Amino acid sequence: MVMKKILYLSITALTLSLSACYYDTEEELYPNSFSGNTDTVNVTYSKTIAPMLAANCNNCHKAGGISPNLTAYASVFANKARVKARAIDGSPSPMPTGGLMNLTNRNKLATWIAAGAPNN
Ligand code: HEC
Structure with missing residues (x-):
């Protein structure tokens, strides 16, 4: 009887510790992952990249x-190679300087550079 209770408790504890992972976000788990993000359609220099750089880089x-x-x-x-690196x-x-842009912006920038950084 006691053994059964201990077994039950340890299974409950195990289940709880495993299910905790479901609340982690993709960005926390894979900070440098550029797959699985679909928010990269219609990325152009004029509509996407230039405004992004204006908001995040052009102050400096x-x-x-x-x-x-x-x-x-x-x-x-x-x-573009140095922009990608940094x-x-x-x-390095x-x-x-205060930290990388969010994953959506980085995905868009990576997509544009991977496409050859077109002037579109
Ligand atoms: C608050 C000011 C500031 C902002 C905002 C900023 N940078 Fe910089 N950046 C610097 C400084 C200072 C340096 C020179 C020191 C260094 O290389 O770390 C630099 C250097 C660089 C370099 C040159 C690296 C090399 O090889 O010489 C690149 C490329 C660069 N930044 C890209 C960016 C991009 C892209 C953004 C926006 C996403 C950005 N920076 C935003 C201050 C800034």
């Missing part, structure tokens, strides 16, 4: 500011 990265200037397409294109991979340190 502009003409007369910190290099590279990320306000014009030609300069963003020329620096703003997506966070290497993340950009923006």
Whole structure:
């Protein structure tokens, strides 16, 4: 009888500890995962990337500011490998300096760079 109760209690504890995982978010579990996010359709430089850089980067990265200037397409294109390293991979340190953008933005930026960073 006592054994049965102990067995029952330990199964309950095990079940509770396993089910705790269901509340974790994808972003917490896979901070650098760029698959499974469908919010990347119709990513264009003019409608998606330029406004994203304006909101997150151009305070610092502009003409007369910190290099590279990320306000014009030609300069963003020329620096796309470094933009990917800093703003997506966070290497050698993340950009923006305060921490990477959210996963949705990083997905869009990664999608655009992977497509060859077109001027669209
Ligand atoms: C608060 C200011 C600030 C913001 C906002 C910011 N950066 Fe930077 N960034 C810097 C500074 C300062 C440096 C130079 C020091 C360094 O390399 O860490 C730099 C360097 C860089 C470099 C150059 C790395 C190299 O190889 O020389 C790139 C690329 C870059 N940032 C991209 C971005 C992108 C993309 C964003 C937006 C997603 C962004 N930064 C937002 C301040 C900022």
